[in-house]
Amino acid sequence: MARKKIIAGNWKMNMTPSEAVKLVETLKPLVQNDEVDVVFGVPAIDIVPVVEACKGTNIAVAAENMYFEEKGAYTGEIAPAMLVDAGVKYVILGHSERRDYFGETSEDVNKKVLKAFEHGITPIMCCGESLEQREQGITMDWIRQQVKVGLQNVTAEQAKTMVIAYEPIWAIGTGKTATSEQAQEICKGIRECVAEIYDTDTAEAIRIQYGGSVNAGNAAELFAMADIDGGLVGGASLKPDFGKIVCYK
Template sequence: MRRIFIAGNWKMNTSSTEAQQLIEAIYAQTNDHEMDIAVCPPTVYLSAVSSYIKSNEQRKNLQIKLGAQNMHWEDKGAFTGEVSGQMLQDVGCTYVVLGHSERRALFSETNENINKKIHKALAIGLLPILCIGETLEERESGKEKEVITEQLTMGLKDLSPSQVETCTVAYEPVWAIGTGKTASPEMAQDMHAFIRQMLAQNYGDNVAQAVRIQYGGSVKPQNIKDLIAQADIDGALIGGASLKADSFSEIISICSA
């Protein structure tokens, strides 16, 4: 049985004080739960959040892990403004979000570059969260599964089945991110089932059944129960609601019920 995985993507939000207050509040308001939980702060606050997480490692059933929002595929070099996977490991990261729609749309990230990053992350022991999703225009034109197929296939290109098994896939319909719109549970399940079918076709049923597929796109306490009840939705990659400790903690509580 796949273990639920809830991750909070803080994006380009919080000050140093706010980041500290947020992680403290998440711990204070979250009861112990046996599921996987991660927070992904801005890069400049990773170290501070990591220190607080390490100071709470004694909580057996609340093991919050640290994730980054991006990385470069090279180890080091003349890449001004970039961060390597080794740097992320050095400050305590377990996960790294790759291929988020905002990176694709605003910073021209390609499937090829995302694939390079996934290969590097896995090579050094970071666990990738591969984001895939269609725009409203692509869905309305009936191309959503074609888009998902390309992003999934190219993102995981040349990975072995055992490598794919350690990845998380986050399906985030672009039209639902930060808009307040959410795919219906049935719509989300249909796409998650399609993604799992693609994984089975490319890597075998055992891998497909092991890979966790998160849903992302205006996830909040009011809709998470119906989403997580779907057979192929294994958790959520949460944006805005992860910036409020009470919302994030409530989502975790609902998923554990």
């Protein structure tokens, strides 16, 4: 099955609202590729101006996080309905920085994934191993666990529409990219895991991204791999180079 590629920037904690609008204006003409779903994942405070700046373009906006409750006394959190009302289409969930620095567990990620679906937001659910886990030879076991817990109670129909981002922690922001073979091996393993949980149709439909030091020089080779359906791009998504990544071929 031909899956449409999805290439998402994750701006992380970068760009003030005015800087964000300037960046969108710079990137807009550079990210024109109808064969790719283009997503800008932006800090919460940038969502409203970025959605406005992206109107009439092929760019969808993602939040970088979301809470799993509807509303109420959760100081500092963002509710799913707020994202929907602001025009957000995707939400990045369970990024390793959220797991490592803010203590998010796979159970939390699962609650957020389910809540995102309730509100019609497409989750980009992240998973990935540390260098230590890779050296211990437990990469696939760890990722299978993250994926299985993250997908609990998600229906096959929902899973078909979502995105899983494989991001080895040792490759994030380090300039150390996984080789295309390493990335393919794990993305294939994730697809097999999805097939075990659901069925082949679901596994063939779900889109799996690679993230970790993706740049204009390595994107084409990574995205040519059979089970890699695009990328989740950090540092390079803040530069005009993101256009080269989106137009990788």
